[in-house]
Amino acid sequence: MLLINCPFCKERNETEFVYGGPVGVDRPDPNAVADQEWVDFLTLVPNPTGPVFEKWWHARGCGEWFVICRDTVTHEILESPDEKS
Amino acid sequence: MGYDVKIERNLLHALFDLKGSVEDVSSYLKEHIGSIPVEPNSYVTYGNLRVLYLGINHWILLAPIDEEQKLLELLKPEFCPASISIVLISDTLKFFRINGANADDIMAVASPLNLNADAFTNNSATFSEVFGLKALIMRHGDGYQFGIDQSFGDMISDYLDLTMAR
Numbered sequence: 001m002l003l004i005n006c007p008f009c010k011e012r013n014e015t016e017f018v019y020g021g022p023v024g025v026d027r028p029d030p031n032a033v034a035d036q037e038w039v040d041f042l043t044l045v046p047n048p049t050g051p052v053f054e055k056w057w058h059a060r061g062c063g064e065w066f067v068i069c070r071d072t073v074t075h076e077i078l079e080s081p082d083e084k085s
Numbered sequence: 086m087g088y089d090v091k092i093e094r095n096l097l098h099a100l101f102d103l104k105g106s107v108e109d110v111s112s113y114l115k116e117h118i119g120s121i122p123v124e125p126n127s128y129v130t131y132g133n134l135r136v137l138y139l140g141i142n143h144w145i146l147l148a149p150i151d152e153e154q155k156l157l158e159l160l161k162p163e164f165c166p167a168s169i170s171i172v173l174i175s176d177t178l179k180f181f182r183i184n185g186a187n188a189d190d191i192m193a194v195a196s197p198l199n200l201n202a203d204a205f206t207n208n209s210a211t212f213s214e215v216f217g218l219k220a221l222i223m224r225h226g227d228g229y230q231f232g233i234d235q236s237f238g239d240m241i242s243d244y245l246d247l248t249m250a251r
Contacts, residue, residue: 008140060214062212
């Protein structure tokens with residue numbers, strides 16, 4: 001179980017959050033790419049080994065979206081957002 | 086041996102959802118109610134009114150249900166500044182109060198939130214989970230009060246009975 005540091009609520013249980021995908025993945029133009037490429041974009045989540053920046057949504061908390069850097073091997077959270085108020 | 090708790094079920098409160106910048110909401114509420122809380126996930130009390138700070142630019146005003154009309158006339162949501170939003174949401178949440186010596190034990194089963202006194206103080210209020218549902222949790226007397234989507238009221242009532250092994 002991960003403990004994720006929300007910028008508003010601080011440390012909370014992973015179950016309160018929804019994974020929002022990796023940061024910086026370019027959204028292709030669905031009218032300009034092949035169907036397979038578009039389906040891949042929608043359904044295949046990149047899962048590189050090592051540190052990755054990813055978006056998380058505190059859906060069952062304050063509702064904030066934020067970015068963390070997580071190591072996909074150890075699940076260690078290497079960077080959390082600064083606290084906001 | 087059962088749990089030593091008293092549970093009040095499916096309670097309704099007057100609830101107003103307030104959104105806007107800190108400056109705008111603070112200015113409007115100060116004029117009509119009082120200052121807004123500063124600490125995230127905390128509340129301030131004015132008589133039987135509570136102003137809860139639950140998210141960035143998000144507050145909830147909570148009061149007894151019989152004060153709903155009076156607050157509507159006081160806050161005048163339809164005439165508030167365009168930069169803030171005030172929405173009456175009283176019918177969206179049903180509240181449960183759990184008080185007694187074993188209130189902590191029941192909440193430990195129901196919610197993953199850290200409810201230790203140093204982490205969740207007397208004036209704390211936050212959205213978290215109760216039995217896997219999004220819930221508005223706050224302390225109430227020697228126990229807790231939480232609100233969940235009103236359509237799950239009876240289900241949560243059953244879950245509490247199961248937790249207490251009734």
